[in-house]
Amino acid sequence: MHTLRARSRRATVLGVASVLSLSACGLLGGNDASASPVASGAPQIQTQISMAVWGGFGLDDLITEYETDHPDVAIKLIKGDYNPLHDSLQRELVSGTGAPTIAAIGEDYIAQFAAQPDQFVNLSTLGADDYKDVYLPWKWAEGKSADGTSVIGMGADVSGLALCYRSDLFAAAGLPTDRLAVSAAMTDSWEGFLTLGAQYTKASKGGAFIDDATTLLAPIRDQTGASYYDASGALSTAADKPAFDVATKAIDAGLSAGITQFSDAWDKGLTDGSFAVTLCPVWSMGYIQGVVTGSNYQPKWDIADIPGPGGSRGGSFYTIPAQATPAQRDAAWQFLRWLLAPAQQLKVFRATGSLPSQPAIYKDSSVTGYKIPFFNDAPVGKILAKAVEELPVMASQDPKNGKVEAAMEQVLAGVQTGDVKSADAWKVAVEAAKVVDTANTSAPASASPSPSPSP
Structure with missing residues (x-):
């Protein structure tokens, strides 16, 4: 999930060797009512969407949870290697077919894709602007199109x-x-x-x-x-x-x-x-x-x-390529709203050690108490939260x-x-x-x- 500009030398990252006990918190965003489960027994037409990520985004259990509560949506998680995944996305955008419904994009690639806003759904039309004051200012700016007129990516994590x-x-x-x-x-x-x-x-x-x-x-x-x-x-x-x-x-x-x-x-x-x-x-x-x-x-x-x-030095974004059908766009956005809520972001943090892009979550005791024993019990949560909050x-x-x-x-x-x-x-x-x-x-x-x- 963490991203960083890289030349040809990439090695497998070993996960942070700390398991945190994270509690849910009632910060802005929450478990939005608009993403509530479909009523039992109601006739359902299942919308199938796909989501392409690299490495471990900590999403497997969350997707299972979401599908259980939303049987009208099926999410196919596609996992690939970092550089090839972005290369494939670029080819799919150019060809006009084959792009995933939700595409994760790394920090070092976001400017490339932000220069192609017509290839992505302007998330502002779906309600993304509600998050502007919730995000780290620099992270929000990175997710906007090159001309600043649209939002193509919702910040996932920062590093x-x-x-x-x-x-x-x-x-x-x-x-x-x-x-x-x-x-x-x-x-x-x-x-x-x-x-x-x-x-x-x-x-x-x-x-x-x-x-x-x-x-x-x-x-x-x-x-x-x-x-x-x-x-x-x-x-x-x-x-x-x-x-x-x-x-x-x-x-x-x-x-x-x-x-x-x-x-x-x-x-x-x-x-x-x-x-x-x-x-x-x-x-x-x-x-x-x-x-x-x-x-x-x-x-x-x-x-x-x-x-x-x-x-x-790293981070990622969630985008919705414009190839998605109207039904897929709506289903993808509802899932992302749910995923970006503090309760789910804390679950991702517990699974990956990835800081969310929303600084209000850093006040949670699970973040402030995040330490890595190997590094002399350094208060990593506090150190890294301070680092990302100070960036212009x-x-x-x-x-x-x-x-x-x-x-x-x-x-x-x-x-x-x-x-x-x-x-x-x-x-x-x-x-x-x-x-x-x-x-x-x-x-x-x-x-x-x-x-x-x-x-």
């Missing part, structure tokens, strides 16, 4: 971003180990992050602080709300330079191990001390736990807030944002390998962005590495 760090390596370097003290040492700024990293590298006699400095670009840019395009659709990269500069400084200071996330070297580095910190959304936490617990050596990992105003709305949802960001990351990777001089890096990155812009393609691109988005 808050945190800082996973080796408390044992911090201790050996004489740095604070308590998560609150670590956050304080970074002074809630990326300059503070670099300072802490320099202290670690010096104390560890040249040890790398972060796994891969290229991963700094996207989340720092996200925090500013900057896009690679202005409101008119013209390429505009100036606002992205501060984020690029932080990544370059990390490389120049010798803080980056230059190890690609989810590679074999990265898996090894999670235990052998090749790096001390990595930026981690919730699905990455599950992956880290799975890799480390399978090793002979048990390092001590913990979790702290990332510097700056929050972050998110991106200035532009241009479909080429992802490809531009990927190109800039490639330049940063070149700085890490010595193929690009850091003094020339920004100029090279801007030229690479222009090449992408000229190509005029809206195909999705990775701006950050990730495993296959499955909780």
